[in-house]
Amino acid sequence: MSTRTKVAVVGAGPAGLTVANLLNHSGIDCVLLEERSRTHIEQRPRAGFIEEWAVRALDEHGLADRLLRTAGTQTFSEFRFDGARHFFRYGDLSGHRHFVYPQQELVTDLVATYVDDGGGDARFEVADVRLHDLDTDAPAVTYTDRDGREQRVDCDFVAGCDGAQGVSRKHMPPDAVVARHDYGIGWLALLAEAPPSADGVLFGVHPRGFAAHMARSDRVTRFYLQCPPGDTEDSWPDERVWRELQARLAVPGGEITEGELIEKRVLDMHNYVVEPMSHGRLHLAGEAAHLVAPIAAKGMNLALHDALLLADAFGAHYRGDDAKLDGYSDTCLSRVWQYQEFSQWLSDVFHSSTQDPPSDPFRARLAQARLRRLLGSEATATALAEVYIGKRADF
Ligand SMILES: Cc1cc2nc3c(=O)[nH]c(=O)nc-3n(C[C@H](O)[C@H](O)[C@H](O)COP(=O)(O)OP(=O)(O)OC[C@H]3O[C@@H](n4cnc5c(N)ncnc54)[C@H](O)[C@@H]3O)c2cc1C
Known part of the structure; x- marks a missing residue:
């Protein structure tokens, strides 16, 4: 069975859902393909x-109503080291703030606006997605639908928004540059059913290792x-997790509230x-094109950008104007590299002092x-x- 559309969007994360919503709103036909179920993506915490x-930009397109009604905002973070609290008041310095809104809530809103309000074509639980003829004017995407039937979507463009594990990136030509960096460390990511212990992000720079609170x-804190x-999750029983969080993050006057660990x-x-993020009729967006470790909370923001x-x-x-499409990759990458550089800067601050004495005192x-x-x-x-x-x- 085959369908004809203008843009086939692969992946219903923040990137793919935003593209699909904006196209739908502008009356540009698109089909959104997602390998997981709607329920699954609406409950996936990240x-x-x-x-x-980013919130202002979503709001301009009518995509931030519930976010603006319900999200908290934050304007400072706190570095904790040597048993003391040090405040970084970025809101006062920049005039901007963070909105605290779980990714699954944003995804839920974006799916509802696209499918329920906008009547957009979203196909969940697809398998074996393949991209074809990307260097021609008539690309296509084939897949197997949830009933096991072979399907084909003929289109003008493919938006590859299928994240770090997707198929789109594999279709970039061999001469596309993939710059990689390994920090050589792990982070145990935790979600606790515990109210936040502070009104800002906490960064614990500690000889036992870095720790953070967001x-x-x-009711829930990361x-x-x-x-x-x-390392594996098995080596981190709950009692060890809380012992380490208390040791690395709690300071006099800045206690850490414990709760049940749910992730x-x-x-x-x-x-x-x-680089580049485009090849022929394929344009990558979000983590399909670039991964930035969650050191500075940048990944979803870049996906939205x-x-x-x-x-x-x-x-x-x-x-009738192709200038923006031609410049798409370069425009995205300037912000991507600024955020990568910032994450590296922060990583050095967070991780270089661990171990007592430090392994590299310089x-x-x-x-x-x-x-x-x-x-x-x-x-x-x-x-x-x-x-x-x-x-x-955007430098
Ligand atoms: C623990 C953690 C905390 C984070 N905290 C922050 C934060 O505070 N701020 C921030 O900005 N970022 C944060 N991030 C990063 C953020 O979650 C990601 O950058 C974001 O999800 C990227 O969005 P995306 O749409 O590019 O990709 P994804 O959200 O990964 O979406 C890709 C979609 O494509 C689907 N897919 C995959 N393969 C296929 C296929 N073959 N066919 C069809 N569909 C497919 C997937 O199921 C998925 O739904 C965090 C990440 C983690 C892991």
């Missing part, structure tokens, strides 16, 4: 911090613990960037000098605040 520019809602790469998984911290640009570029194409002392400059110089803090909140990152 990100939670959305930068203000609100997700009034925590991270640095661990060896390749526990080890992330090996690595990054990649595919790409998606907004890509939908805008498709719109311009159908009005790097440890450099990291401590950076931290003192961030906390002691308003000019340095202002420059960092702009990238942290994404107010200025």
Whole structure:
């Protein structure tokens, strides 16, 4: 069975759903293909911090009503080290804030707007997705639907929004550059049914290893613990998790509230960037094109940035102007590399001082000098605040 559309969007994460919504809203035909069920993607917890520019952009397209009604906002983070609290007030310095809104809530809203309100064509639980003839004017996507039938979607363009494990990236030509970086560390990512212990993000820079705290809602908090790469969840029983979180994050006047752990998984911290992000009629967006470890909470923000640009570029194409589509990859990548550089900067600050004595005392002392400059110089803090909140990152 075959369908004809203008844009086949592969993957219903934040990137694919944003592209599909914007196209649908502009009257540009598209088909959205997702390998998991709607229920699954609406319950998959991951990100939670959305930068203000992204929320404003979603709102311009009518995609942030519930977010603006219900999300909390944050304007500072706290570095905790040597038993003391040090505040980084990026909201005051940049005039921008983070919105705290769990990724699954945003995905739920975007699916509802596209499918229920907009009557958009979304096909869930597809399998064996394959892309064809991308370097011609008549590409296509084939897949097996949830009833086991072979399907084909003929289209003008493919938006490859299928994340880090998807198929789209594999269709980039051999001469596309894939820049990779491995931090050589792991993070144990945790979700606890516990109210946030602070009004800002907490960064614990500690000789036992880095730890972090980020609100997700009034009842749920995300925590991270640095661990060896390749470590397993089994080596982190609940009692050990809380002992380490208390040791690395709690300080006098800054206690950590405990609760039931509802998610526990080890992330090996690595990054990649595919350049260019376009090949023929295929344009990648989000983690299909670039992964940034969750050190600075940047991945979903970048996915939204790409998606907004890509939908805008498709719109311009159908009005007879290809300049935005031609420049799509370069425009995305300037922000991608600023965010990668910022994540690397923060990673050095977070991880270089671990172990007592540090394994590399020179790097440890450099990291401590950076931290003192961030906390002691308003000019340095202002420059960092702009990238942290994404107010200025298109250099
Ligand atoms: C623990 C954790 C915390 C994070 N915290 C933050 C944060 O606070 N802020 C932030 O900005 N980012 C954060 N991130 C990163 C963020 O979650 C991702 O960057 C974001 O999900 C990327 O969106 P995407 O749409 O590109 O990809 P995805 O969300 O991965 O969506 C891709 C979709 O494609 C589907 N798919 C895959 N293969 C196929 C296929 N072959 N065919 C069809 N569909 C397919 C997948 O099922 C998925 O639904 C965090 C990540 C993790 C793991």
